[in-house]
Amino acid sequence: xxxxxxxxxxxxxxxxxxxxxxxxxxxxxxxxxxxxxxxxxxxxxxxxxxxxxxxxxxxxxxxxxxxxxxxxxxxxxxxxxxxxxxxxxxxxxxxxxxxxxxxxxxxxxxxxxxxxxxxxxxxxxxxxxxxxxxxxxxxxxxxxxxxxxxxxxxxxxx
Amino acid sequence: xxxxxxxxxxxxxxxxxxxxxxxxxxxxxxxxxxxxxxxxxxxxxxxxxxxxxxxxxxxxxxxxxxxxxxxxxxxxxxxxxxxxxxxxxxxxxxxxxxxxxxxxxxxxxxxxxxxxxxxxxxxxxxxxxxxxxxxxxxxxxxxxxxxxxxxxxxxxxx
Amino acid sequence: xxxxxxxxxxxxxxxxxxxxxxxxxxxxxxxxxxxxxxxxxxxxxxxxxxxxxxxxxxxxxxxxxxxxxxxxxxxxxxxxxxxxxxxxxxxxxxxxxxxxxxxxxxxxxxxxxxxxxxxxxxxxxxxxxxxxxxxxxxxxxxxxxxxxxxxxxxxxxx
Numbered sequence: 158x159x160x161x162x163x164x165x166x167x168x169x170x171x172x173x174x175x176x177x178x179x180x181x182x183x184x185x186x187x188x189x190x191x192x193x194x195x196x197x198x199x200x201x202x203x204x205x206x207x208x209x210x211x212x213x214x215x216x217x218x219x220x221x222x223x224x225x226x227x228x229x230x231x232x233x234x235x236x237x238x239x240x241x242x243x244x245x246x247x248x249x250x251x252x253x254x255x256x257x258x259x260x261x262x263x264x265x266x267x268x269x270x271x272x273x274x275x276x277x278x279x280x281x282x283x284x285x286x287x288x289x290x291x292x293x294x295x296x297x298x299x300x301x302x303x304x305x306x307x308x309x310x311x312x313x314x315x
Numbered sequence: 316x317x318x319x320x321x322x323x324x325x326x327x328x329x330x331x332x333x334x335x336x337x338x339x340x341x342x343x344x345x346x347x348x349x350x351x352x353x354x355x356x357x358x359x360x361x362x363x364x365x366x367x368x369x370x371x372x373x374x375x376x377x378x379x380x381x382x383x384x385x386x387x388x389x390x391x392x393x394x395x396x397x398x399x400x401x402x403x404x405x406x407x408x409x410x411x412x413x414x415x416x417x418x419x420x421x422x423x424x425x426x427x428x429x430x431x432x433x434x435x436x437x438x439x440x441x442x443x444x445x446x447x448x449x450x451x452x453x454x455x456x457x458x459x460x461x462x463x464x465x466x467x468x469x470x471x472x473x
Numbered sequence: 474x475x476x477x478x479x480x481x482x483x484x485x486x487x488x489x490x491x492x493x494x495x496x497x498x499x500x501x502x503x504x505x506x507x508x509x510x511x512x513x514x515x516x517x518x519x520x521x522x523x524x525x526x527x528x529x530x531x532x533x534x535x536x537x538x539x540x541x542x543x544x545x546x547x548x549x550x551x552x553x554x555x556x557x558x559x560x561x562x563x564x565x566x567x568x569x570x571x572x573x574x575x576x577x578x579x580x581x582x583x584x585x586x587x588x589x590x591x592x593x594x595x596x597x598x599x600x601x602x603x604x605x606x607x608x609x610x611x612x613x614x615x616x617x618x619x620x621x622x623x624x625x626x627x628x629x630x631x
Binding site for chain 2: 257
């Protein structure tokens with residue numbers, strides 16, 4: 158984590174089931190490819206100023222500490238919706254951006270609307286131009302096992 | 316963050332409103348001057364052993380990761396009080412100190428009494444002399460929009 | 474914290490009382506010997522790949538930032554049980570492992586069963602052999618003051 162500044166980031170989403178809510182969460186991390194690292198959670202409003210990756214870097218050491226913004230929802234009751242979303246807004250010319258999180262028992266479209274509105278408000282408040290918006294939304298409905306929905310932005314220093 | 320030890324810190328407070336509780340929280344961070352960095356939350360009991368700054372350092376990079384202790388309260392119901400407080404106790408001779416957090420729907424005076432009592436108990440338990448106590452209390456009452464109160468100690472390595 | 478990988482870790486447990494739940498938590502940290510450092514909480518599923526220490530290293534600087542996985546429970550109502558548990562599973566040949574957390578108003582045996590089941594599911598899901606399992610369970614029953622139970626794995630870079 159250091160008092161340093163991330164240079165790269167990736168947005169990932171997954172849903173998964175497990176024997177417990179924590180195992181469901183773990184299984185969602187595994188689906189994303191980040192089940193074997195140490196996540197250090199960052200608070201929810203986060204400037205980007207980073208290169209956005211299409212896929213995870215190779216060779217992340219087992220147990221490496223990675224700063225991560227994430228939204229998560231878990232539920233156990235059959236039929237319950239679980240939705241987790243991150244909205245990412247980017248400024249022109251790679252000048253950075255913002256990430257907002259949302260989770261709740263809503264439809265994916267509602268979750269995306271919510272994170273978009275938060276990004277737009279954050280940009281307006283700062284007087285920033287919003288060049289690009291994208292969202293990661295994970296959504297599932299509980300069947301018979303604990304279920305997790307997870308959206309994460311993982312950051313890298315290299 | 317590193318396995319290193321902070322050398323400087325600053326206590327900041329703010330209240331703000333926003334279109335959502337998360338935007339209100341974001342706006343309080345902006346009021347404090349730390350809306351464009353990455354906060355890494357530290358657990359609530361934290362020795363200081365640091366120089367206390369009167370204002371934020373110049374030139375904090377956008378997106379820098381900064382370890383931060385914070386107390387926050389958000390509310391949306393009109394008339395609800397939102398209060399967040401940090402109490403800081405310092406030992407003589409710069410030998411460190413403790414930070415305790417509190418948040419809830421109380422008056423600023425109650426919040427300050429609560430964090431002072433926690434600091435005093437933490438010092439007594441350690442057999443430390445309490446040379447100096449100060450508190451940061453953020454307080455507001457919800458009018459018509461989601462409202463956040465935030466007290467933070469941000470730490471720096473330089 | 475750095476984007477680095479811990480090399481050592483220790484499992485600690487304690488229960489304590491205090492004038493407030495936060496002071497009880499603080500007092501449990503002091504019992505463990507980590508009351509004067511800065512804990513940075515890691516998300517709950519964490520590969521180990523570390524040397525397990527029998528006792529804390531000497532000379533940890535006051536205020537050092539230490540990445541920590543912890544489970545905690547606090548309660549204030551007389552008679553209430555407080556139980557916090559971590560289960561650690563290790564692979565053969567020091568190839569790493571997993572940590573799962575649980576806390577709730579249960580017996581120590583129930584808490585240990587729960588973290589064991591989570592570890593076993595995490596290992597099965599990854600196709601890993603479980604060479605060794607151990608758990609840290611902190612348990613108390615509230616008498617007349619706020620009471621905390623805390624189980625922690627603290628990580629070190631050296």
